[in-house]
Amino acid sequence: MSQAVTVLGGGITGLSTAWFLAQRLPPTARIQLVEGSSRLGGWVRTDRREVDGTSFIAEKGPRTLRTGRSREALAALELVDDLDLRSDVVVAQKTSAAARNRYILYNGELNCMPTGIGSLITGLPPAVRCLPRGVWHDLTTKSNSLAGVTDESINSFVSRRFGQDVDDNLASAVMHGIYAADTKVLSARALLYPFWLADHTGKTGVLRGLRRVAKLSRARNTKHALRDAEERYSISKRRMRNREFWSMIDDASMYSFRDGMQTLTDRLAHRLADYPNVDIITGQPASQARIGADGDAEIVLANGGVVRAQHVINTLPLYKIRSLFKNRPSNSLLDETPYASVAVVNVTYPKKNIVPVDGFGYLVPRASAMSSKALGVVFDSCSLPQQDYDAEISRLSVMLGGSRFDELFGSPATVTKDVLENAAMETISNHLGIKVAPSDVDATVGQNCIPSYTVGYIDRLKSMHEWVQAQLGGRMSVVGAAYGGPAVPQCIMHARDLVNHHLRLDALEKPQLVSGLEEIISGFE
Numbered sequence: 001m002s003q004a005v006t007v008l009g010g011g012i013t014g015l016s017t018a019w020f021l022a023q024r025l026p027p028t029a030r031i032q033l034v035e036g037s038s039r040l041g042g043w044v045r046t047d048r049r050e051v052d053g054t055s056f057i058a059e060k061g062p063r064t065l066r067t068g069r070s071r072e073a074l075a076a077l078e079l080v081d082d083l084d085l086r087s088d089v090v091v092a093q094k095t096s097a098a099a100r101n102r103y104i105l106y107n108g109e110l111n112c113m114p115t116g117i118g119s120l121i122t123g124l125p126p127a128v129r130c131l132p133r134g135v136w137h138d139l140t141t142k143s144n145s146l147a148g149v150t151d152e153s154i155n156s157f158v159s160r161r162f163g164q165d166v167d168d169n170l171a172s173a174v175m176h177g178i179y180a181a182d183t184k185v186l187s188a189r190a191l192l193y194p195f196w197l198a199d200h201t202g203k204t205g206v207l208r209g210l211r212r213v214a215k216l217s218r219a220r221n222t223k224h225a226l227r228d229a230e231e232r233y234s235i236s237k238r239r240m241r242n243r244e245f246w247s248m249i250d251d252a253s254m255y256s257f258r259d260g261m262q263t264l265t266d267r268l269a270h271r272l273a274d275y276p277n278v279d280i281i282t283g284q285p286a287s288q289a290r291i292g293a294d295g296d297a298e299i300v301l302a303n304g305g306v307v308r309a310q311h312v313i314n315t316l317p318l319y320k321i322r323s324l325f326k327n328r329p330s331n332s333l334l335d336e337t338p339y340a341s342v343a344v345v346n347v348t349y350p351k352k353n354i355v356p357v358d359g360f361g362y363l364v365p366r367a368s369a370m371s372s373k374a375l376g377v378v379f380d381s382c383s384l385p386q387q388d389y390d391a392e393i394s395r396l397s398v399m400l401g402g403s404r405f406d407e408l409f410g411s412p413a414t415v416t417k418d419v420l421e422n423a424a425m426e427t428i429s430n431h432l433g434i435k436v437a438p439s440d441v442d443a444t445v446g447q448n449c450i451p452s453y454t455v456g457y458i459d460r461l462k463s464m465h466e467w468v469q470a471q472l473g474g475r476m477s478v479v480g481a482a483y484g485g486p487a488v489p490q491c492i493m494h495a496r497d498l499v500n501h502h503l504r505l506d507a508l509e510k511p512q513l514v515s516g517l518e519e520i521i522s523g524f525e
């Protein structure tokens with residue numbers, strides 16, 4: 001058989017993986033992307049809605065991407081550039097209210113997060129007053145990490161070093177906004193790695209230890225000096241070619257596309273379809289993965305069809321990978337990783353500036369959980385007004401559920417739209433005081449959409465590395481939101497890194513001891 005690589009999953013990770021393969025493999029190599037549902041894009045989904053002749057978008061998943069100089073931000077921007085989406089990009093400038101003002105719900109009021117040292121002079125809002133005390137506590141208290149403990153919850157870590165209030169009012173809110181999960185279960189070692197390391201590798205506490213950790217990580221990064229230099233060179237060439245785009249990005253704190261995030265996945269899907277050596281199979285879930293008689297990897301589809309390849313890049317969520325292997329040995333990451341379900345309720349008003357404050361939106365910390373069914377609200381029209389197309393509208397998104405989904409609304413599989421939409425309207429009325437009737441309300445449930453990196457995650461990731469290597473005789477690797485972080489740019493960067501890594505090792509043609517997790521794991525060493 002001529003070279004063939006199969007990509008399982010047609011979300012942002014699967015599409016990006018197929019794209020990097022198509023870019024780097026010769027045209028004689030077959031690339032087969034298998035998606036179980038009839039739609040590509042996964043959790044990235046932008047609905048177009050129309051009310052009284054006004055058309056607008058409703059973002060159902062991730063809605064903005066971060067700019068900046070991190071490898072992941074640049075990987076996503078390079079992809080946007082290569083897909084010729086530069087003129088579709090809309091940004092929130094660094095100086096905009098959306099970039100500067102982020103709120104936390106505290107005692108029923110919106111408290112604006114400090115943006116700099118100036119906030120100390122203007123006065124800190126009540127939710128944040130615990131922070132200077134917490135910083136002082138960390139600076140003046142020697143390391144109190146427990147000997148022999150290899151991980152702990154973010155709640156335990158933050159309250160041990162900075163005080164319980166800092167977790168109750170601040171850290172829990174931030175983690176709701178990213179993982180829709182509680183800091184009492186999330187891993188400090190996995191999600192706050194530099195801070196956790198600073199505490200565990202010295203006696204000075206977290207903040208004083210950070211300088212030492214930065215030095216260590218600079219020393220470790222020399223390992224990647226060549227790669228980093230190549231990446232810097234590639235960006236500088238792009239800057240020369242498309243000055244206007246890159247300088248717009250330099251001034252921005254986040255971006256999306258005029259017609260929403262799905263622009264990115266749609267363009268990937270269209271460009272992939274143009275490659276004669278890429279086959280996209282939709283509406284056929286993979287039901288089994290096995291080794292065929294000739295030693296190649298085989299993916300059995302629900303209709304009985306079989307897709308053969310020398311290598312399978314599996315981007316499915318862990319709960320779908322579980323069912324692909326008959327009589328498989330147990331694995332703690334596969335078997336024990338919970339996923340959060342989030343309901344996004346898009347609410348549109350026939351009027352501009354409906355929200356009484358300007359900003360990105362607000363998050364609900366644990367301290368306010370009893371007085372709120374929502375995890376947070378995003379002020380979409382304030383963040384990216386370009387997406388309103390000059391219409392007289394205001395768009396908001398209310399995020400519900402997460403770790404309290406079942407307790408508040410029952411099962412995400414059976415909850416009705418009405419229940420969620422009523423909870424969203426109650427949230428908007430109680431927290432923002434908006435009483436006027438919206439022109440459109442639409443709830444969508446993302447069932448099991450965000451993996452929770454719970455305590456012990458890194459050890460489980462290492463065990464997954466071995467488990468993957470043992471499957472399909474070295475002909476499978478994994479990449480996606482459950483490993484190197486759930487943000488879209490992280491998924492894109494890890495897809496690119498995996499393809500480059502496997503090409504270097506020739507692992508896409510011949511079986512090798514690879515898992516796709518090598519670089520992610522080395523980041524924790």
Ligand SMILES: C=Cc1c2[nH]c(c1C)Cc1[nH]c(c(CCC(=O)O)c1C)Cc1[nH]c(c(C)c1CCC(=O)O)Cc1[nH]c(c(C)c1C=C)C2
Nearest residue numbers: 061062063064066176177178180342375376377399486487
């Ligand atoms: C559908 C709800 C989601 C919640 N978290 C995520 C989604 C898709 C995933 C996520 N959200 C953020 C990050 C970090 C991004 C980064 O660091 O670059 C991730 C992985 C941050 C974030 N949170 C909210 C927004 C609008 C953003 C910016 C990125 C994005 O658009 O996803 C708002 C928000 N998201 C959730 C809640 C509960 C919430 C509350 C206001 C859950």
